[in-house]
Amino acid sequence: MSPPPSRPDAPVAAPEPAASPTAPARAAAVGGGLAILAVLVLAVNLRPGATSVGPLMEQVVGAYGQGAAAAGLLAALPCLAFGVLGIAAVPISRRLGLTGTVLASFVLVGIGLLLRPTVDSFALFLGLSVLALLGPALGNVLVPAWIKLHGGRRVVPLMTLYSVVLAVGGTAGAGLAVPLAGEGADGWRVSLQTWGMLAAIPVVVWALVLRRTGHDFPPAPPEGALRGSLLRSRTAIALAIMFGLQATNAYTQFGMLPQILTSNGVSPGRAGLTVAVISAWGILGGLLMPGVIARAKGVPWIVGAFGALTAAGYLGLWLLPGVDPLVWACVLGIGGFAFPTAIALIPARSRSPLVTARLSGMVQPLGYILAAIGPLVAGALLDATGSVPVVLGLLTATGLCLGLAGFRAALPRMVDDEIVPPAPARAVG
Structure with missing residues (x-):
């Protein structure tokens, strides 16, 4: 390549x-x-x-x-x-x-x-x-x-x-x-x-x-150059953070959003429909994003926008509760394109299949562990404060961080190149 x-x-x-x-x-x-x-x-x-x-x-x-x-x-x-x-x-x-x-x-x-x-x-x-x-x-x-x-x-x-x-x-x-x-x-x-x-x-x-x-x-290549630590790669680290934050948001939405909506006066049936709409957008995201990453210009800005949309969806639920929650569900659903994007970036930002396997083995387990922690933290915060705005404020912050991490992960850098250890300095004289 x-x-x-x-x-x-x-x-x-x-x-x-x-x-x-x-x-x-x-x-x-x-x-x-x-x-x-x-x-x-x-x-x-x-x-x-x-x-x-x-x-x-x-x-x-x-x-x-x-x-x-x-x-x-x-x-x-x-x-x-x-x-x-x-x-x-x-x-x-x-x-x-x-x-x-x-x-x-x-x-x-x-x-x-x-x-x-x-x-x-x-x-x-x-x-x-x-x-x-x-x-x-x-x-x-x-x-x-x-x-x-x-x-x-x-x-x-x-x-x-x-x-x-x-x-x-x-x-x-x-x-x-x-x-x-x-x-x-x-x-x-x-x-x-x-x-x-x-x-x-x-x-x-x-x-x-x-x-x-x-x-x-x-x-592995004969010289073993691709055995360098993934922690050397800023792209790998950014992708791991991105995947973790999108997973945290996704599973918090599935587990906590119905409770948040019903506490704002939304009926349980309407709350369930809202979450279903967010999930349905994921099918369109999976259809579009691998091709966008491979061919589009300005990919970092596109990925960063998903984080901004995620934050905007939470802010809408918080500051504009009179608007139909399905509107904010669509905003959050498009922000959820971050999941198929993160999956597609794993092979797109690695050249060797070996690095792809190692990168996937780092990014996804970390992301799902964070996804398990996210709803627990949101639930504990809601129990401790009784304040939906506090929870939505925390989720808004995670959306913004998702955008920043996604922007860095999507830059045209190859993890293979970033993990190669620097060549030893030659002795002088």
Whole structure:
């Protein structure tokens, strides 16, 4: 790939397969149709195991004789699992390969999803939920690197497909949970098991992919130059902060925004619709942003604007409560384009698939850990002060910080170049 352009507002093109000496062969081995199918069936299965629990929370905790504390734990579990388990993605994939790790983890996902509704102990339900979240936690980290390694010239279309279907799968998990449960007292068990049966599809497809790829962890260059610390890279640090702040905002919106709206006199149904509108914008963001990052000029300003829009949405809810909250939901939804943007920046700001894997393994676990902390802090602040404006003021500040971090992360810099240790000084004389 050609070096980054010198103009600060110039876009960085999608990396060419020549970034890795084995990339063309690997891309040919997988094939375009199989790569599309693999990304499609995996992306649609990465979120329903997590999002399908929320709408059924009352029935689930009630069946095990639990209360609000158990519900809170289940609500925070996906973020905690994505963060903590995601840290292990790169070390595991060094041993099993990218494809092998995804395949093995989704075998465990299917087992966890099928078994957890059948157990009589809440502790076992919790443990099997962690098992069911293992595949998504590892997939979050590894899919961008897999696309970079096997996508060839289809990196941008595959990232677009991944981002869009990821949002569709999460929406389907939440939207279909109650209809799948039906009217029966134990209908929630059938609803949750449905996603376990669907998890068999990526297992079959990725087994076919594994036959073609074999062990496919990206090789390091002979000189080992790309083993430098990611902490040397200001782009990597900015991207980690950006991802963390957007995740904090997203999960705080999902968990706290309905309560904030109802405290302002909005009906519960209207509050739920408002949050759904924010989520729906994510599908459009996933469709647009990978291509924008690859081709548009002024990408840093575009990404910075998402943070400004996020802050504006909170300020609108705070200072203009008489305006229909759906207006501010649309503003927050467009600000939420920061999520597919951050996902697309991981391969766009790294040249080697190895660096892409390492960058993803740093950025996403940190982001999801922050996402678990964000709603807890917002909830504790609301309990302590009883003041919605205080919470909205805090969220406004996070939106502004998101814009600043996103601007820096989107500058046309390559993490590969920033992590190379400086050459040792030559002795004089």
